[in-house]
Amino acid sequence: MLKLCPWILLAAGLCLVTVGFGLMATARADTLPDPTLEQRLADLEAYVNNGPRTAEVAGRIAGAGPGHNAWMMTAAALVLFMTLPGLALFYGGLVRRKNVLSVLAQCLGIAGLVTILWWAVGYSLVFAPGRSLLGGLKFAFLNGVGSAPNPDYAGWVSQNVFAMFQLMFAVITPALIVGAIAERMKYSAVLLFVALWMLVIYFPLAHMVWGVDGLMNGAWNAAARIKAIDFAGGTVVHMSSGWSALLLCWILGKRHGFGRVIMAPHSMVLCMIGTGMLWVGWYGFNAGSALAADGIAANAFMTTTLAAAVASVAWAGAEWLLRGKPSVLGFCSGVVAGLVVVTPACGFITANGAILIGVLAGVIPFFACWKLKTWLGYDDALDTFGIHGVGGTLGALLTGFLATPEANANLATHLEGIVGHTLWLHQLAAMGITLALALPGTLVIACLVKFTLGLRPSAEEELQGLDVVDHGEAGYLLD
Amino acid sequence: MLKLCPWILLAAGLCLVTVGFGLMATARADTLPDPTLEQRLADLEAYVNNGPRTAEVAGRIAGAGPGHNAWMMTAAALVLFMTLPGLALFYGGLVRRKNVLSVLAQCLGIAGLVTILWWAVGYSLVFAPGRSLLGGLKFAFLNGVGSAPNPDYAGWVSQNVFAMFQLMFAVITPALIVGAIAERMKYSAVLLFVALWMLVIYFPLAHMVWGVDGLMNGAWNAAARIKAIDFAGGTVVHMSSGWSALLLCWILGKRHGFGRVIMAPHSMVLCMIGTGMLWVGWYGFNAGSALAADGIAANAFMTTTLAAAVASVAWAGAEWLLRGKPSVLGFCSGVVAGLVVVTPACGFITANGAILIGVLAGVIPFFACWKLKTWLGYDDALDTFGIHGVGGTLGALLTGFLATPEANANLATHLEGIVGHTLWLHQLAAMGITLALALPGTLVIACLVKFTLGLRPSAEEELQGLDVVDHGEAGYLLD
Amino acid sequence: MLKLCPWILLAAGLCLVTVGFGLMATARADTLPDPTLEQRLADLEAYVNNGPRTAEVAGRIAGAGPGHNAWMMTAAALVLFMTLPGLALFYGGLVRRKNVLSVLAQCLGIAGLVTILWWAVGYSLVFAPGRSLLGGLKFAFLNGVGSAPNPDYAGWVSQNVFAMFQLMFAVITPALIVGAIAERMKYSAVLLFVALWMLVIYFPLAHMVWGVDGLMNGAWNAAARIKAIDFAGGTVVHMSSGWSALLLCWILGKRHGFGRVIMAPHSMVLCMIGTGMLWVGWYGFNAGSALAADGIAANAFMTTTLAAAVASVAWAGAEWLLRGKPSVLGFCSGVVAGLVVVTPACGFITANGAILIGVLAGVIPFFACWKLKTWLGYDDALDTFGIHGVGGTLGALLTGFLATPEANANLATHLEGIVGHTLWLHQLAAMGITLALALPGTLVIACLVKFTLGLRPSAEEELQGLDVVDHGEAGYLLD
Amino acid sequence: MKMIEAIIKPFKLDDVKEALAGIGVEGMTVSEVKGFGRQKGHTEIYRGSEYAVDFLPKIKLEIVVADAQVEAALQAIAAAARTGKIGDGKLFVLPVEQAVRIRTAERDDQAV
Amino acid sequence: MKMIEAIIKPFKLDDVKEALAGIGVEGMTVSEVKGFGRQKGHTEIYRGSEYAVDFLPKIKLEIVVADAQVEAALQAIAAAARTGKIGDGKLFVLPVEQAVRIRTAERDDQAV
Amino acid sequence: MKMIEAIIKPFKLDDVKEALAGIGVEGMTVSEVKGFGRQKGHTEIYRGSEYAVDFLPKIKLEIVVADAQVEAALQAIAAAARTGKIGDGKLFVLPVEQAVRIRTAERDDQAV
Numbered sequence A, B, C: 001m002l003k004l005c006p007w008i009l010l011a012a013g014l015c016l017v018t019v020g021f022g023l024m025a026t027a028r029a030d031t032l033p034d035p036t037l038e039q040r041l042a043d044l045e046a047y048v049n050n051g052p053r054t055a056e057v058a059g060r061i062a063g064a065g066p067g068h069n070a071w072m073m074t075a076a077a078l079v080l081f082m083t084l085p086g087l088a089l090f091y092g093g094l095v096r097r098k099n100v101l102s103v104l105a106q107c108l109g110i111a112g113l114v115t116i117l118w119w120a121v122g123y124s125l126v127f128a129p130g131r132s133l134l135g136g137l138k139f140a141f142l143n144g145v146g147s148a149p150n151p152d153y154a155g156w157v158s159q160n161v162f163a164m165f166q167l168m169f170a171v172i173t174p175a176l177i178v179g180a181i182a183e184r185m186k187y188s189a190v191l192l193f194v195a196l197w198m199l200v201i202y203f204p205l206a207h208m209v210w211g212v213d214g215l216m217n218g219a220w221n222a223a224a225r226i227k228a229i230d231f232a233g234g235t236v237v238h239m240s241s242g243w244s245a246l247l248l249c250w251i252l253g254k255r256h257g258f259g260r261v262i263m264a265p266h267s268m269v270l271c272m273i274g275t276g277m278l279w280v281g282w283y284g285f286n287a288g289s290a291l292a293a294d295g296i297a298a299n300a301f302m303t304t305t306l307a308a309a310v311a312s313v314a315w316a317g318a319e320w321l322l323r324g325k326p327s328v329l330g331f332c333s334g335v336v337a338g339l340v341v342v343t344p345a346c347g348f349i350t351a352n353g354a355i356l357i358g359v360l361a362g363v364i365p366f367f368a369c370w371k372l373k374t375w376l377g378y379d380d381a382l383d384t385f386g387i388h389g390v391g392g393t394l395g396a397l398l399t400g401f402l403a404t405p406e407a408n409a410n411l412a413t414h415l416e417g418i419v420g421h422t423l424w425l426h427q428l429a430a431m432g433i434t435l436a437l438a439l440p441g442t443l444v445i446a447c448l449v450k451f452t453l454g455l456r457p458s459a460e461e462e463l464q465g466l467d468v469v470d471h472g473e474a475g476y477l478l479d
Numbered sequence D, E, F: 001m002k003m004i005e006a007i008i009k010p011f012k013l014d015d016v017k018e019a020l021a022g023i024g025v026e027g028m029t030v031s032e033v034k035g036f037g038r039q040k041g042h043t044e045i046y047r048g049s050e051y052a053v054d055f056l057p058k059i060k061l062e063i064v065v066a067d068a069q070v071e072a073a074l075q076a077i078a079a080a081a082r083t084g085k086i087g088d089g090k091l092f093v094l095p096v097e098q099a100v101r102i103r104t105a106e107r108d109d110q111a112v
């Protein structure tokens, strides 16, 4: 009972705080001059082109543009779909039957918990203007986050939709970690770990990469010290979660019976359903990261498709060659690996770049899961590190080599002279910072949780399965 | 064999009628003056702003606007996804294995049946101009319902898309009732009940709440006697189905063995998949109810997300505190409860209102399912009343208190002076009318079905399971 | 090992080729005159109306339009969702437990393989200008396929999105064939068959029907010899796959134990989930085939809904009348049959036409599956022919009778005088050509595969189940 | 000692368990089985194909009791499991020569 | 009476059932089991891990027959279940001391 | 010959199999069963309803061995399956009168 205090208190505390919080009326100086016909036309064209609005006049278009808003709402829903039920099924199918609900509960609990954190401080710490390492508190409790666009990010998308789109990224990132520690971490410990991990690692990192004044936001922040680019989250989402997962599963230790008992997926069917949903949802993730239904989104849509398909063939093909049979798990792993690796690159590369990414994404994570894991002997239960850690790292680096203004004219704005030359060094720097934040951060948080709540259930509980132990339920009742 | 007559005859009859029905050519007086450049610009801006078209000129924009149409097609597909397979899985997972197909068949059958009713008369009775209690027959057989917008509802969305979007609401509403009567109602009786229920209860109620001249359409009908508001269906969808379900399951009686035999969900995994789909689909339901991809949709998107997430945490948190373990069913129930309660409010409230709704939506339906059901002793098999009845009622009332023109400027049009003051009294009146229609209506219809087809299968059949008895199939064949 | 050579080599070969392939810079002559205000307005209106751009001026709108792009990205994702996981589940649920993964692996492998073919030559062979029977190689390796629209097909949609949307059609078409040969064809043989089938049958056929200079593209190619119409693929997708499937399953022979052993679906629940996903995804397929979020898409959305719902009721109703019980499989089959039959017609017919199609789609394929299959004695395991072959044929023909300019003004462009008169004769011709290509093509390819790789696993392997034999995995591990 | 193997209708399991508890038998091992016999199954139809599902779900109980308890146990089970309709099931009594409780290594009558 | 416990390959169930019907035995109880024995299983590989699946799906039949029928039943089952390949299975005969038909309370040979 | 019927905790299966291999017993038939006994189950709560899940998953092994091997087998199984906690399970020994290997028609001790 006591153990859930951290979580309950957090939620309750935040709720109370907000009561005293005044709602800011969005003051609007309507003293701008009326626009000319030409300016009105230019504004409409700006909507279609996803260009900047005509400033200094009282434009006749009050808020967001319908095409872009439509796409971003769709994209946000698709990214939620990736976690619930996509990722939950992908992972849930891969564990043993007695732990399937624990995986689902972790995904659900993370979705709820992270939403509350996001509302309270997360969105603001990431996207409010602040310093190069962390945003400010201007948007705490989503104050001032209305339907008007925030031109710092997306001139034609409602800021509340933008905030929800980004929330879905914040939800799926820690949920990826679940794959590494599946079947053997206490539910309360998972939630406490995630809450701290978001505050200490994700929010700062996301600000550095995507915040308007972020340290490594090379594409949009002219003042960025590190001119790195990350279209949809290679460092922020996949590297951070993947490497943290590796460390955490190493701190946590192996599952009882690991290497001795059969720990085969209890339902490859569920896993494949989840894979399909991840692929479909990933269009929201990648093409949505254009923050508009424009040509960059369109290009990301294509590169995402190509990389996922090619990687699935490459992974299963490698299995076929090296082990004699292509497996459904191989195809599924390849799909996810392809999507992971193309994530940071998708809006910056051409079709041929995507094909190359697909081939490498199929082969390199395959070896990480097949050989590296055995050599190093960690128990990354569902290969979060092998796919997201290795894949995210690979993707961040490849982005440095494959990004081209031919695919995305924005690369010619702040990054001319870098793209195609030293970009990969900036990418390396960004990757270094990601690790420098994620690894020590995870170490500290994991120890903190270990010495307060404890990380693992008793051996007996683990044998019985977490579904009954942590949730008092059974996944299936077959009679 | 005889028993399916009502249904077959209905379908067949309607088909025949339509043969003789002349197709109305949509006459169009093209004698309006040509628009000036300024008027053409204003029309384009109206599209972006989802404002009214410039009347009295021959506008150059023939039909709907692509951004809004795109969103509404997406939204309609999402709402279908809520029922098929979303709700079917959510409910299907919660019944015993021997009845899973009967739940799926009920959802499928209702989808088909309601579509036919909607085509024949339903859309017209709800949305054609008529009287304050019921619409006219102008749009019977969807005559005249083409791709041009119907400015009574959505100036920039094709009317046929609007009609299909609203159809999806008409499909899911009676399907919600299935949860209360699961595992013990004859298939033919379910279909006949639903057909009558739509005609007697849903069509009139939906017209009163959303029809252009509806009795309680406070937001859009200046002449509405009851100035209530219901953004996406708190009264129409959730209260009507929830309370009807309570009455019906009380008339029906308990399942054999209720309280003695284990009636645990046969697959919490299916239930959770369904929950994820419901959440994702609900964005179509709630944000789609703006009938445009505008700022109001954007706001509804945000409030929907916040309420669902917070309610899931609140429900599972309550379980954790009071019973020691948070369950997957708790999270899922909380998600759905949050979505239900925010439904009538989502387009009218701010983020903080949504957080408050989330907390209450987690706690109050939780107590309804946990305690109320036990005290009163009805067998609401899958808690349709506990979640939709109680949640819909709560939501309709809270809308009265939390709606604010700050979130939705339309509230300042017809409802100034009411919103923030006496709106909750109008809400109470609307809720009263909903009950006054739903409860006696359900009583009469249920009795009618009981004394014609009969409501329940024999005890033996119920024990064997409805899958084999009513459909001659088995849900799973595991060998 | 040797057996997977064809596939590996194909992929590898294509990868190598592309390395030497220069990336074409899209030259753009920016020497056009500046547009007037009027022309700029006209361009914006063209975007909203999905009309042609003002040529001969340097329009201010660089690329695609957000509303149309948003819809087409959504539609492409929806069509992928139809295959992965939609169709995979629909089919996967219908086979026996020991073969479920083999079906999933076939769908996944086809998705990967066809994507690679599409990137290399497929898109170009279908959509690049060429001759009336096959397109050219201009777009090989997706060269020149960027975010700018290709006005030959969709003036306001990015060509890369258009290419991905069409890819999803190319993926699902051969995947449909899987249903006929399920449970008894070697995995390597399936892939080789599909690769050849795409090259020999699908790419030419799709060019003839949809290519800008295609032989039977009646709606858009004024020079088309056969003035047939096919909105979303009655001949290209359903007839071609359905009839090829019939022939292939006849060449393949029956499953061991056919007619003697119980071969009931191992999970009607999976099948129903897949059906729901197919229905939802089909909106992308049908309404997406308008290639814009315009009134034609809106109309297709409505007709698709009506046909699917009515056909599901008709099929299940026929079962109820003739066999005493409506089954979940009946409803699901009806939904799919309705969607199939309305596919070629959906953008050309009215609501009442859709209702008629629904009734016939429920009844005629029902008889094909129930009686025809028994009479002729072929083992079409999951009724690909009964539903897609028969349904596609029915749909192509009905389109000839029901298409009307009232529903789609484009029919009045090149087809005036034909629509409503001799259109059905052109449809018959197109159907004849489809068969003339698909049947001999399939025969040759099947024989080729038979005498190289061999088509079937050994009897022992078939008894053990393809999951273990071909993929070394089990679908479920229940202990 | 004897092992009573009881084949019963699934929904009678709770009743039989209670009846056995009533005469002091608390241990048993249960499995799901399928029965063929006089009771007829149902027909399932999937599109063109009809399948006679002639196996019926049954529950098998294995209960090891001391010789003296056999008759009482048979009576109790039979009374609780009877519906009077065809397919109610069977009881078989098999001899058991030894029994061991794994936890304590107790043997025979002490072990059950 | 004897109980014949037959472990057979799953796809032989229908043949065995027919063979038994041929000699007048119509009742039996079937369960799904897993067999270990000389027959080798297969290997499943999931990403980095290989699992030797050394249990094989088998069907267990329990058939209680009068003493006089035992030999005929053994012959019938063995003939129908034989493929000649390793893993065909076993037949065990156990003594049954009593039998009861629950529905009628008939005992012993009348009960089966 | 005797049939040893062993009811054990599921996660002990691998240990028991190894222990049996150690004394030369390589054949056995396994099924999943549910046990009722002294060991208490858990409670599942679904919204308003609490269910006492008093059946526990167990594994049942059936091993037919020659008379001479019985005692060694019992010892081996018991040692491997013991955790010392309640619910470890039982061993029952039943007489087997005949055995047949279907593949070869070998009988009795040759057959197992």
Ligand SMILES: Nc1ncnc2c1ncn2[C@@H]1O[C@H](COP(=O)(O)OP(=O)(O)O)[C@@H](O)[C@H]1O
Pocket: D007, D034, D035, D036, D037, D038, D039, D056, D058, D085, D086, D087, D088, D089, D090, E026, E027, E028, E029, E030, E062, E063, E064, E065, E101, E102, E103, E112
């Ligand atoms: N000879 C037999 N050996 C083993 N089990 C039997 C035998 N006969 C019947 N059974 C089992 O008993 C169940 C009930 O038998 P059945 O003949 O259907 O009805 P009744 O119990 O009323 O005689 C069968 O389903 C089967 O499981």
Ligand SMILES: Nc1ncnc2c1ncn2[C@@H]1O[C@H](COP(=O)(O)OP(=O)(O)O)[C@@H](O)[C@H]1O
Pocket: E007, E034, E035, E036, E037, E038, E039, E056, E058, E085, E086, E087, E088, E089, E090, F026, F027, F028, F029, F030, F062, F063, F064, F065, F101, F102, F103, F112
């Ligand atoms: N000693 C035994 N006790 C119980 N069952 C056995 C024994 N030996 C074999 N079996 C069962 O018989 C099946 C077949 O045995 P196996 O040795 O594989 O081949 P064969 O039947 O050809 O001798 C096994 O899978 C197992 O279920």
Ligand SMILES: Nc1ncnc2c1ncn2[C@@H]1O[C@H](COP(=O)(O)OP(=O)(O)O)[C@@H](O)[C@H]1O
Pocket: D026, D027, D028, D029, D030, D062, D063, D064, D065, D101, D102, D103, D112, F007, F034, F035, F036, F037, F038, F039, F056, F058, F085, F086, F087, F088, F089, F090
């Ligand atoms: N009389 C019995 N007949 C058959 N099986 C029994 C009997 N008593 C116990 N069992 C089986 O043995 C298992 C363990 O018994 P239990 O009383 O829980 O603990 P213990 O083995 O420590 O005595 C039970 O779950 C049940 O499967």
